[in-house]
Amino acid sequence: MKASVNSSVKAADKSRTQADRSRAMRERLIEAALASLIDNGYARTTAVDVCKRAEVTRGALFHHFSSLSELLAITLSDTYERIFLTHRDPLDRKTLEQWIDGVWDKVRRPEFKAVLEIWLASRNDPDNTVEVSEAIQTYKAIFSPEKNENLDKLLAEDKEAYAFYRLAVEAMFGLALGRATTPGHEPLDHEVDVIKMLKKFARQMQAEK
């Protein structure tokens, strides 16, 4: 029975199983990476910065991930799951209006800025893109009727509704972009009005059918 009283780095982690330590550390790093993406952007998200946030050295990062971009790719996938799967509402709404609510509920979250950052960055940084491209495709697919059965059923054979859905998603992306470019990521003044109007159009759209 070895008590291992003195933990040189942090008093926090008593004696835990290796698997536990690993999992905890990976989570810390992923969270730190996400936070850095959100308030530093992709370009300033360096291994140094992430590790400072996580309060560990880069040794930890490179032990668990082969590179910073691998961590970022995993962070993106992880964020994706957090927003779209773990979260309530797996995007199986019934009406256009409900779909708008559903998408907006995701896009408005601060984590979505991280997604935008990586989208833009990946286009510019093909080398590091390789690792994130898969996660990006998944993300984009979420908003594509073609990739989503429920949504596809709703829009099938209704060209107008399809175009409108696209319009709505683009508008919400625009709003998200606006937030991302605003100090403090504060909501824009006209956000509520725009969403309200989108939903009004949605109702009108389905009434026409």
Place this chain on the structure above:
Amino acid sequence: MKASVNSSVKAADKSRTQADRSRAMRERLIEAALASLIDNGYARTTAVDVCKRAEVTRGALFHHFSSLSELLAITLSDTYERIFLTHRDPLDRKTLEQWIDGVWDKVRRPEFKAVLEIWLASRNDPDNTVEVSEAIQTYKAIFSPEKNENLDKLLAEDKEAYAFYRLAVEAMFGLALGRATTPGHEPLDHEVDVIKMLKKFARQMQAEK
């Protein structure tokens, strides 16, 4: 009468006035910076890269600009003028539909990706932001009814029309973002449909009045 036959650097520029050389060089650097922003993004737009494109050394850049970020700020202002002022149509349309055409005509241009890049980057990079923030404000104002007399007149006292205009602009920003994140900046499949629908809504909006 000194002919100055041998130009050591380029045979192109015969003996020209200093002011001419300066102006030409500044333009070359601005163009190179814009090009780099468009196909490298903000993060990878370095002084080295810009100068490689302009086929000059960094000495030239630092002679004309105090820093890379100053060049970028000036590039943004310059691009702004090129798109919004020098270009035909100073945004003085009469109907909502015409306004949509006008905005889309600007936003769809590849140069707008440079604007998006700087918008996002400036939020993340406060140090270098100082210099570009002014240009950014000008840019954003263009799309704000509050800052534009003609537009303000059109939307005044019509809350619905105001909200719709905002919606339209956000949707177009979303489309621009989509292009920016697509390899080759190719137009998205649904662009035409979205714009078409926006214009349809615009007509309907004004018919209601």
Place this chain on the structure above:
DNA sequence: CTATTTACATACATTTATGAATGTATGTAT
């Protein structure tokens, strides 16, 4: 024609990030 300023190149010093190599403590199997 000579002196001085301007436009630019070249060379150098500094900073910052990356990744690998190495060292050390802690958990785990026998």
Place this chain on the structure above:
DNA sequence: ATACATACATTCATAAATGTATGTAAATAG
């Protein structure tokens, strides 16, 4: 208890970017 593996820290080598200092040719002033 010993041997080994895993988790992480520390150190080092390298690359890339920035800014500055200095050198040189071309333009302009006297």
